[in-house]
Amino acid sequence: xxxxxxxxxxxxxxxxxxxxxxxxxxxxxxxxxxxxxxxxxxxxxxxxxxxxxxxxxxxxxxxxxxxxxxxxxxxxxxxxxxxxxxxxxxxxxxxxxxxxxxxxxxxxxxxxxxxxxxxxxxxxxxxxxxxxxxxxxxxxxxxxxxxxxxxxxxxxxxxxxxxxxxxxxxx
Numbered sequence: 001x002x003x004x005x006x007x008x009x010x011x012x013x014x015x016x017x018x019x020x021x022x023x024x025x026x027x028x029x030x031x032x033x034x035x036x037x038x039x040x041x042x043x044x045x046x047x048x049x050x051x052x053x054x055x056x057x058x059x060x061x062x063x064x065x066x067x068x069x070x071x072x073x074x075x076x077x078x079x080x081x082x083x084x085x086x087x088x089x090x091x092x093x094x095x096x097x098x099x100x101x102x103x104x105x106x107x108x109x110x111x112x113x114x115x116x117x118x119x120x121x122x123x124x125x126x127x128x129x130x131x132x133x134x135x136x137x138x139x140x141x142x143x144x145x146x147x148x149x150x151x152x153x154x155x156x157x158x159x160x161x162x163x164x165x166x167x168x169x170x171x
Contacts, residue, residue, distance in 0.1 A: 033083025036141060046117055047133040051145045053110040053119050054082075055128045057103060062126040079104050080123040084108070085137050087113055097158055122162040130165040132157055 008016075061075040072076050078094040082103055108114035119133040120156025134142040138156045144165040155161070 006121055006123050011021060011076065017138045028100050039135075039141040040143055043133050043135065044145060044148045046113065047119065047131040047143045047145035049133040050107070050111055050117075050121065050133055051128055052121070054131065057106045057120060058123055058126050058128055060106075061103075069103065074100070075103065075123055075126060076171050080121075081162070082107075082123070083119075085158070096145055115136070118157045120160055129161045132160045132162065132165060 011142045058075055061073075065073045065076050068076070072092065074080075076093070080091065080093045080098075082089060082091045082100050084104060084107075087156040089100050089104035091098045091103060097125070103122070111117075116135060117133055117139040118139070119131060119136070120133050128143060130146065132142055132144045134157050137158060142157065
């Protein structure tokens, strides 16, 4: 009696492995790009939320500071930058360091993910111009608002060029 052996030949196994290798070479880079873009989209959404919260707080400052001299205003006329690294905030107005602790408390009370997010806000004449956000200061996947980031940027959040994401030129 002749028994026929069942199973795959070596050639069939090599062909199957080649097909799997080709499919992996096509789909793995696409999948990695999709993951990266989803992280950027998440940070774009975070930046939009921070933008709206910061605009609300900035308008409160506008009301509070309306009778103060320009030198006494914290957010006031001029350029105001606020940077949050996930645990501490720093603020500058027209290039000079100012106390932004009250601004930080108000904003982080409104924005619940402040412990996991580093962000930078640019305010000019009581109007929030732009926000950049990331899950850490040096995270390559940054989001921004009002112009959304579409790809990675190598600079950290604190030194990010805010003029690249302002929706319209400011005067």
